[in-house]
Amino acid sequence: KQEQQSDGAKPSEEAETIKKSTALELLEKEQTQGFIVTFCSALDDILGGGVQLTKITEICGVPGVGKTQLCMQLVVDVQIPECFGGLAAEAIFIDTEGSFMVDRVVDIVEACIHHCQLIAEVHPEEDHQIALETFSLENILSHIYYFRCHDYMELLAQVYLLPDFLSGHPKVQLIVIDGIAFPFRHDFEDISLRTRLLNGLAQQLICTANDHTLAVVLTNQMTTRFEQNHSSLVPALGESWGHAATIRLILHWNNKQRLATLYKSPSQKESTVPFCITVSTIVEKAKTGNKVKMKC
Numbered sequence: 415k416q417e418q419q420s421d422g423a424k425p426s427e428e429a430e431t432i433k434k435s436t437a438l439e440l441l442e443k444e445q446t447q448g449f450i451v452t453f454c455s456a457l458d459d460i461l462g463g464g465v466q467l468t469k470i471t472e473i474c475g476v477p478g479v480g481k482t483q484l485c486m487q488l489v490v491d492v493q494i495p496e497c498f499g500g501l502a503a504e505a506i507f508i509d510t511e512g513s514f515m516v517d518r519v520v521d522i523v524e525a526c527i528h529h530c531q532l533i534a535e536v537h538p539e540e541d542h543q544i545a546l547e548t549f550s551l552e553n554i555l556s557h558i559y560y561f562r563c564h565d566y567m568e569l570l571a572q573v574y575l576l577p578d579f580l581s582g583h584p585k586v587q588l589i590v591i592d593g594i595a596f597p598f599r600h601d602f603e604d605i606s607l608r609t610r611l612l613n614g615l616a617q618q619l620i621c622t623a624n625d626h627t628l629a630v631v632l633t634n635q636m637t638t639r640f641e642q643n644h645s646s647l648v649p650a651l652g653e654s655w656g657h658a659a660t661i662r663l664i665l666h667w668n669n670k671q672r673l674a675t676l677y678k679s680p681s682q683k684e685s686t687v688p689f690c691i692t693v694s695t696i697v698e699k700a701k702t703g704n705k706v707k708m709k710c
Contacts, residue, residue: 444468448501450492450588450629452484453526453695456687460676461661467587467629470619470658472594474634474649475665480672480691481633482513484665485590487695488631489558490522492588495545498530503587503628504557506579508572510593514560518693523554525694559583566597570611573618580626587628589619594632595650609654616658632659 435443449464458464465471465488475481489507494500507514527549534542559579563569569591580586602608623630636647649656649664656662662678675686 447627450488450501451494451499453487453491453529454689457674457689460674460682460685460687461663462679462682465588465629465631466661467627468623469660470616470623470630470632471661471663472632472634472649472659473663473665474636474677476636476647476667479665479667480689481665482515482592483518483691485592485631485633486514486519487522488588489590490519490526490554492629493549493554493557494526494530495549497539497541497545498533501587502585504559504583504585505588505590506559506561506576506586508561508563508569508589508591510563510569510591510596512562513592516555519555519558520551521694523551526554527551557585559586563597566602566611569597570615573615573622576618576622577625580622580628584626586626588631589622589628590631590633592633593635595635599635599650609652612651612655612658616655619658 444466447467449458449461449466451464452458452461461471473481473484485507489505492501492503492505494502496502527546530542530546530549534546561572563572573591576589598608598612619630619632622628635650637650638645639648647666649662656678659678660680661676664675664677666673666675672689672691673686674689676682676684
């Protein structure tokens with residue numbers, strides 16, 4: 415009888431440990447947790463303010479369209495001081511394709527610092543000057559934690575070890591995995607195993623994003639899907655993977671113009687905006703001529 419009573423008490427004990435929140439609390443939390451800006455005002459607008467914390471954002475596109483550039487921009491932008499509208503946080507960059515270029519990141523950092531200096535000149539406030547003292551090239555680079563993964567086993571291991579790393583680096587608010595598909599597109603004859611591994615990976619990233627109030631950004635390749643009378647480019651890894659990300663952004667070309675299409679979002683409508691890539695940033699394409707303008 416004692417064993418039965420003990421077993422019968424377990425469901426209520428477990429229920430007490432389940433976290434509960436009201437809808438109002440969830441709304442207030444989402445409104446106050448902030449965004450990571452992209453430095454392209456048009457792109458930030460269609461995303462609802464920038465890359466959202468606690469969400470998984472997938473950036474899809476063909477090689478050379480700007481996926482890695484946008485990711486490198488984000489690992490810098492997440493460190494912008496709070497007085498300039500940033501999060502003053504840190505970032506993790508997990509690289510599966512070897513696309514991370516430090517010299518390009520240096521260019522982005524220098525442009526970001528210069529942008530903040532211009533703001534401080536227009537609005538000479540004391541907190542701006544104090545923030546700029548530590549918002550330096552060396553300090554920014556030292557808070558981008560880089561991991562190189564050569565196959566899917568290393569990627570899975572790194573993702574499952576993230577909670578331990580984050581416990582020692584609580585200021586991290588962005589995790590980038592540049593090339594989520596690359597380790598899984600080779601040497602995988604068992605598609606069902608690949609699907610299970612990807613589902614587990616996605617679930618781990620979702621839990622990490624929520625538990626640590628951070629953003630997860632993934633890049634994905636495009637693959638050709640053949641249908642009866644035509645073919646089309648679609649994100650790699652299949653339809654089941656399409657449910658993993660909360661937000662899906664597709665970067666593509668229209669002739670020589672780069673376009674960003676918000677394809678999936680729980681709160682924003684589907685939209686397409688043009689953008690350009692310079693040496694130091696992602697920028698909005700100007701409406702006239704070939705000049706570009708930069709806003710954050």
